Amino acid sequence: MQDVVRVTVVGAGVVGCATALQIKEKLLNATVSIVAAHTSPDTTSNVAAGMVMCPLIPDTPLSSQRQWFRDTFSHFLRLINDHHAGVRLINGYQLYNSTQDEVPFWGGDVFGFRAITDKELAMFPGCSHGFHLTTLQCDVATYLAYLMLRLNALGVNIIEKHLSDLFELEGQADVVVLCTGVGSAHLISDPDLYPVRGQIVNVYAPGIHSFVRIGDGMTHIYPGAGGMVTLGGIKAVGDGDLRVRDSETRDILTRCFTVMPFLKNVIGDSKNDKFAIKDEKRNSLCDSGCTKNTWGRDRETGWRIGVGLRPFRKQLRLDRLWLRGSQGKRMRLVTCYGHGGGGISLHWGSATEAADRVLDWAHDPEGKGVQDAWPANRIPAKL
Numbered sequence: 001m002q003d004v005v006r007v008t009v010v011g012a013g014v015v016g017c018a019t020a021l022q023i024k025e026k027l028l029n030a031t032v033s034i035v036a037a038h039t040s041p042d043t044t045s046n047v048a049a050g051m052v053m054c055p056l057i058p059d060t061p062l063s064s065q066r067q068w069f070r071d072t073f074s075h076f077l078r079l080i081n082d083h084h085a086g087v088r089l090i091n092g093y094q095l096y097n098s099t100q101d102e103v104p105f106w107g108g109d110v111f112g113f114r115a116i117t118d119k120e121l122a123m124f125p126g127c128s129h130g131f132h133l134t135t136l137q138c139d140v141a142t143y144l145a146y147l148m149l150r151l152n153a154l155g156v157n158i159i160e161k162h163l164s165d166l167f168e169l170e171g172q173a174d175v176v177v178l179c180t181g182v183g184s185a186h187l188i189s190d191p192d193l194y195p196v197r198g199q200i201v202n203v204y205a206p207g208i209h210s211f212v213r214i215g216d217g218m219t220h221i222y223p224g225a226g227g228m229v230t231l232g233g234i235k236a237v238g239d240g241d242l243r244v245r246d247s248e249t250r251d252i253l254t255r256c257f258t259v260m261p262f263l264k265n266v267i268g269d270s271k272n273d274k275f276a277i278k279d280e281k282r283n284s285l286c287d288s289g290c291t292k293n294t295w296g297r298d299r300e301t302g303w304r305i306g307v308g309l310r311p312f313r314k315q316l317r318l319d320r321l322w323l324r325g326s327q328g329k330r331m332r333l334v335t336c337y338g339h340g341g342g343g344i345s346l347h348w349g350s351a352t353e354a355a356d357r358v359l360d361w362a363h364d365p366e367g368k369g370v371q372d373a374w375p376a377n378r379i380p381a382k383l
């Protein structure tokens, strides 16, 4: 364990919190802290509907994604009886409107995965086939609060601070773990990371108990806590604009009403949505690593609108690296980012692996043969 006694995790979304917790549980004598520009409810994770079902990350080994999904599913399943964790079972439909779509890679890991009957299909105009299943869902704000409690109990410190450069942590940490989602692009040079903008509409429809997800989840209806239902969505590749777009709200509502025509009749009044919005910021753009989400109200209906940036990368970056600075400075680094549209579904399993990479540093602090990486603003000319 020589040399690795102080670990700093950067990021307090689901990935950062789960990673810090598992590091502390594995390295009991280490001082573990979290540094994050924003904590719950202001992270991208907080915009997610918390469904445990996700798209495939193209160049990441399928076996790894299956393992991360299974580990996360088992972790959540252990928590369903603890109401502080905000996890519950939920059933519904994964539907397709073309014959090309395949069985999702996690089909065998959820409960009761079966082809739907013609009678069920008749409820969803425009869909050609699909599956019925039971999976898990977490209320992300409740779940993050639960993780924070566990972190506090283990003595993990959480510091709210925006970092412009990871070397700001020099002298404070023996290993730095990067769990900064889309904000990673501002801290480490990585041409492969990009935002995929998402927008959702929260309506009050307590009569909807089953979810509906079309294809890769672009259109979805996800019931959540307190009778609120998340309608989505938007997947705008490379778009880092956090402003609420009214035209997209209309598009989401139109698509959801097409898939589930009776939805229109069961939506209640927006005054039933008791969620207060702290700072409506219709004019925020994602710049200099701002990964904060946006919450606003639809001008026409009053419904709550959320915007967040999914951290997309062909390969989820789970690496042990030397971060090289100027004048021969170097820093031990572990990366865990690039979860795209599946960070809730994969977070616990990928965090387990990230914690193992920290253990690798503990067992091999000299890290001979470990690859180099550079801060975003300091890429050597030869690269």
Ligand code: FAD
Binding pocket: 010, 011, 012, 013, 014, 015, 016, 035, 036, 037, 038, 039, 043, 044, 045, 046, 047, 048, 049, 050, 051, 052, 053, 054, 161, 162, 163, 164, 179, 180, 181, 182, 183, 184, 186, 187, 197, 198, 199, 200, 233, 289, 291, 292, 307, 308, 309, 310, 311, 337, 338, 339, 340, 341, 342, 343, 344, 345, 346
């Ligand atoms: P984040 O939650 O973005 O956390 C990043 C952390 O890093 C924050 O604390 C931030 O402040 C910090 N940070 C960033 N830059 C810096 C810096 N320079 N200095 C200090 N701190 C910094 N996934 C699912 O599995 N199921 C779903 O149902 C689902 N629904 C979604 C719906 C929408 C609309 C969106 C946008 C995403 C959805 N996702 C879903 C995807 C999921 O939300 C993400 O994959 C996940 O939140 C990524 O988590 P993270 O912890 O890596 O990043």
